Each structure stands twice: as structure tokens, then as C-alpha cells.
Amino acid sequence: MKTKKRIYDSILNEHVESHRQMAFFTGPRQVGKTTTCGESANEKLNWDDETDRGLILAGTREVEAHTGVLELQEELRTVLFDELHKYPGWKQFLKGFYDKNADRCRIIVTGSSRLDTYQRSGDSLMGRYFLYRMHPFSVAETLTTAMPNTKSILRDPMPVDEKDFNALWEHGGYPDPFLKRDRRFSLRWQTLRQKQLVGEDLRDLTQIQQLDQMAILAKLLQHRSGHQLVYSNLAKEVRVSVDTARRWVDTLVNVHHGFLVRPWYKNVTRSLRKEPKWFSRDWSVIQEVGARAETFVACHLLKAVEGWNDMGLGVFELGYLRDTQKREVDFVVVRDGSPWFLVEVKHAKSRLSENLSYFQGQLDAPHAFQLHVTDPYVDADPFAQPGDPLSVPARTFLSQLL
Numbered sequence: 001m002k003t004k005k006r007i008y009d010s011i012l013n014e015h016v017e018s019h020r021q022m023a024f025f026t027g028p029r030q031v032g033k034t035t036t037c038g039e040s041a042n043e044k045l046n047w048d049d050e051t052d053r054g055l056i057l058a059g060t061r062e063v064e065a066h067t068g069v070l071e072l073q074e075e076l077r078t079v080l081f082d083e084l085h086k087y088p089g090w091k092q093f094l095k096g097f098y099d100k101n102a103d104r105c106r107i108i109v110t111g112s113s114r115l116d117t118y119q120r121s122g123d124s125l126m127g128r129y130f131l132y133r134m135h136p137f138s139v140a141e142t143l144t145t146a147m148p149n150t151k152s153i154l155r156d157p158m159p160v161d162e163k164d165f166n167a168l169w170e171h172g173g174y175p176d177p178f179l180k181r182d183r184r185f186s187l188r189w190q191t192l193r194q195k196q197l198v199g200e201d202l203r204d205l206t207q208i209q210q211l212d213q214m215a216i217l218a219k220l221l222q223h224r225s226g227h228q229l230v231y232s233n234l235a236k237e238v239r240v241s242v243d244t245a246r247r248w249v250d251t252l253v254n255v256h257h258g259f260l261v262r263p264w265y266k267n268v269t270r271s272l273r274k275e276p277k278w279f280s281r282d283w284s285v286i287q288e289v290g291a292r293a294e295t296f297v298a299c300h301l302l303k304a305v306e307g308w309n310d311m312g313l314g315v316f317e318l319g320y321l322r323d324t325q326k327r328e329v330d331f332v333v334v335r336d337g338s339p340w341f342l343v344e345v346k347h348a349k350s351r352l353s354e355n356l357s358y359f360q361g362q363l364d365a366p367h368a369f370q371l372h373v374t375d376p377y378v379d380a381d382p383f384a385q386p387g388d389p390l391s392v393p394a395r396t397f398l399s400q401l402l
Contacts, residue, residue: 004179007145007402008036008134011311012108014147016040016078019130022098022107027134028256028281029201030193032175033110034082036134041080041108043067048083056087060096069105078106085111095124102128112201112255132310135303136173136282139165139398153313154400159377165395169296169373172284190285194218201255213238217248218257225258225280226294249278256281259302264319264332264339277320293347293373294330297394301331301343304401321363327355332365341367341383345394348374356389371397 008025015023025033038044045052045063055062064070067079084090098107109129140155142164148155170186171177177186198215217238235245253259260276279302280286283295305316317334321327321342331343342365344353349372360368366386375393382392383400 003035004137004175005145006032006036006137007141007147007307008032008132009039010145010147011132011307012036012040015130015132016106016108020102020106021127022094022109022125022129024129024131025108025110025134026131027112028136028174029112029196030174030176030189031134031136031256033112033134035175037080037082037108037110040078042077044080044082045084046082047086053087056081056084056093060093060100063097064101067105069101076105078108080108080110082110083112084109091124095128098125098128130310133306135299135306137168137175137178138173138300138303138402139168139395140300140401142168143399147311148308148313148402150313153308154383156400157377157379157381157396158399159379160395160399169292170284172282173299174282177284186284190282193282194222197255197257202251210240213240214248214251217245218252221249221252221258221278222280222285224278225283225286226291226298227278228275229260229278230275259298261298261302261318261320261331263322264317264334274322289347293394294345296373297343297345297371297398298331300398300401301333305333307402321355321359327358329353329355329359329368332359332363339363339365341365341369342389343368343397344370346370346372348372349391352389352391360389369397 012023012025025037027033043066045056047053047056055066067077069077069079081094084094087093094109139160142160143158144155167178167181171181172186177189198211198218202211202214217234220234220237229249231242231245234249235242238245240248258278258280260278262276263274279295279298281299283292283299286292286295301318305318308314308316315336319332319334321329321332329342330345333340333343342356342360344356352370356368356370367383368389369382369392370389371392371394373394375395377395378393380396382390382397
């Protein structure tokens, strides 16, 4: 199977050349963390490998001897610790290794669980790492792997290859199914990944005993991508308490089964009180085209927002809009505290939503777009100047993100 360079190769190379802090790469299972990070590393220690695990458990001295970081080198060595978060003492181990060797080597750490989940006040690793959240392939990443320009984080529109776009839509953006482009393979890959989520990730990383009920919850959510969560209803269906349903949803977010998009209000407390929307991390498993289209765009927007934040290009938020009259817009992207652009998603061509104009006026957002997934590419920049809501091909808009 062919391979393809990732934008994360560029991000990691820039980090290693510019920063002494550790690089933490987190993201869903099978998203390509080990492949990308392994290509930049001189030495690799994988917690899932019995021999490597023994070295890590033996302590800093054994790891130093094995990796050669104490030997005189012309260039700094790069050491990769893969899936280290499965080790209960991983933070203390890394703190000791980093404090002693930060000027002798560069350190990369990968994990399928959200490494940022462990950030707390007084965190022993505070200031010692930068976090990078890795996502599947996107429209923009099929076009370029260059990092965005710091002056204008949006890229110029570019036409996406029709085969690449169709492969993304049909097979998703995870490297194996996207690159192989075989329907039978994709179905088997999706089934195996779902089993590994419950059978390995949740078993290894949580103390949840009711894994059968958790599997039911994961299956229910897979069919409700783009829907507002009603925790009381979920609790009844899975036969757990409402508080347990909330905790389990948060756990599924932490292992990257899906993500939450919250309603955005200037009043943060009000936003947190409202029920979020749930989105699957893999749009290709969604059968209904409208829900798949919304999830397809949601995953692209999340990748852009988290990537821009991780690269230090600003402070970005992703939310959705809904008022007491039940007017709603699918997404709002907030830049440095102010609404930047609104997005409504449709699978096929349709009349512009009146809600876009209403909320744009309420929030004074410079841009508002209604995206149509089936529309052909148009070689024009929808961000060229602020104005009224525009109907925009998804191909054009998504090519400008990350």
C-alpha cells in the first residue's frame, strides 16, 4: 500500500528544530502517530513491547544507556516513547528523564488516549512539553503538507483531486482505508477498530467494569453523529445513571471515539449548561448523507481549530449556535474571543438558510457560509472580503483549512 506524507511531518520537524520541550502527539488509534513520529526518531521505545517495557521499568539509567543519549554526538538524538501513557508512572518517569537529558536529546511521546486529559494544576510536566493533536487526512492535507503562513492561517483555495475527495467521503480520512480505497477492506477495518476500542483501549485505560454497556453506548452514539445529546435519554437506553452516562461520554471523547461541540455564547457559564452535540471521529461509518456531510465538515473544522491552537497561531474555539426560538446554525469558529465565521452544512444544493443571516447580524461575524458537499470546486476565495452569507462548495472551503 502506498504511503503519503502528512502535515504532521512538517509540524514535528519544526518542533524538533525549534524547541527543547517534549513533543506530545495524541490522537485516535490508527491515525498514524507511530508512523509519523517514528520516522523522526533515532531510538524508539514502545510500552506495548515486552523488552522496551522492561527497559522503561528499569528506570532512567537503563533507558539512557540503551538510547545512547549520554554518548557524544554530532547532532542531538531524538527518542520516541510510544503509547507510554499506559504506564501508570509515566509522568514521573518522563519528568526525570527530561530534566536530566533535555539538552542531550529531543523527546517525542505518543498516546491514543488524550494526553492533555492529565493536565492539572501542579502538573509535574507543566512547561516541559507542547501538545499536538493528530487528525485523519483532510481535503487540505491531500493538497499540501506545508505549515500554514503565520500571517494568514488560511490557505489559498486549491482544486482537490476528484479521486482523493471521493476516497475521503467514502472511506474516511484514516490513513489505511483512505489510501487503500477498497470497500471490503474499509468495512473490516472499521469493525476491528470498534472492537479494539472497547476490548483494549477502554479495558486498559479505565476502571470501567460494565464494558458491554459501554459498547452499547458507543454503538448508539455512532448512529447519532451531529445530534444534540440528551443524557437522560442515553442513561435510560444504556440502563445507567445520568451521571454515569456523562462520565462514559467523556471517556469516549478521551479515547477519541468522538468529540463534543458545545453551543457558543459569550456567557461561558450559559454555554456549559447547555447540552452539546456529539460527532463521530469517522464520518465514513455514517449512512445518512445529511449526518455524514455535517460530520465530515465537523471533523475538518476540529482539525483546523485544534491545529491552529497547537501551533500557537491564536486562540480558536469551535461551537454551534442555537437560541430559545430553536434557530440554529451548525458551526461557529471563534478567533481570539470573537466570532470569525459561521458554517451551515448541506449535502446537496439548497436555498440559503435564513438563520445564517440572523446569527451573523447578532454576532457581527465577518463571514457566514453555507457549504454544499456535492457542488463542484469554484476557484475563488470566500474569505476575500467580509459580507453577507455565501453559498460555497465544500471543496473550495475545506481546501483552505488544515
